[in-house]
Structure formats: C-alpha cells, structure tokens
Amino acid sequence: MNRRLKLWIVSVISILTIMVAVSLYQHSLMYVRNAPEDRHGLWMATLKGIGGTPRYVGSHDDYSYFLLGEIFCSRYKAPTEKIRLPKTFPLGKGEPYTVNIEMVPKYH
Numbered sequence: 001m002n003r004r005l006k007l008w009i010v011s012v013i014s015i016l017t018i019m020v021a022v023s024l025y026q027h028s029l030m031y032v033r034n035a036p037e038d039r040h041g042l043w044m045a046t047l048k049g050i051g052g053t054p055r056y057v058g059s060h061d062d063y064s065y066f067l068l069g070e071i072f073c074s075r076y077k078a079p080t081e082k083i084r085l086p087k088t089f090p091l092g093k094g095e096p097y098t099v100n101i102e103m104v105p106k107y108h
Helices: 004-028 027-031 039-048
Strands: 054-060 064-069 076-077
Touching: 004 054, 027 054, 027 064, 039 054, 039 064
Parallel strands: none
Antiparallel strands: 054 064, 064 076
C-alpha cells in the first residue's frame, strides 16, 4: 500500500470519528443544558421548519429545552411559563415530543 493511500485512509477515519463525536455530544444533556435562551429562534424554527422539527426534551428549573435536527442539532431554551406545552418532564427523563407553532406563542 503506498503512502498516499494510507494517509487518505487515516484522514477519512479521523474525520468520521470527529463527526460521530460531535453528533454524540450534541445529543448529550450537557450540550442541551448550555442552550442559550432564544424564544424567538424557537418560534422561527417551529414556524419555518428549516433544519428539522423542534423537539421538547425536558425542563429544568424555570426553563424548557428543545433540540432541532437529527444528526447535527441546534438547541433552544425558553421560559416554561411562556410556552404552551401539553406535558413537561425533567430534562432527560421522558420521551421527547415534537413541538408545533401553537405551543410556541409569537415572541414579543
């Protein structure tokens, strides 16, 4: 096997490993808990649906947390009292569900 092919194989394996690590991190509770408070961004995500459908993943203290995307995720945090969720559960303890525009009132 020549040197270029070995370098190419090592490079591809390294890139794939990094991509898997980033994807796993973005689905971790630590990543979700560090979400910025962005109710307007959450409203826009539910309105437009660009990048996927937002999912409620749980609440902690006075905030609800949301993920958007399947492989590479965006995250949102919004005050629970300002969102109309049918049910809430502690972060990481329940089954995530899809959030629609009726659950996220327009940001003011």
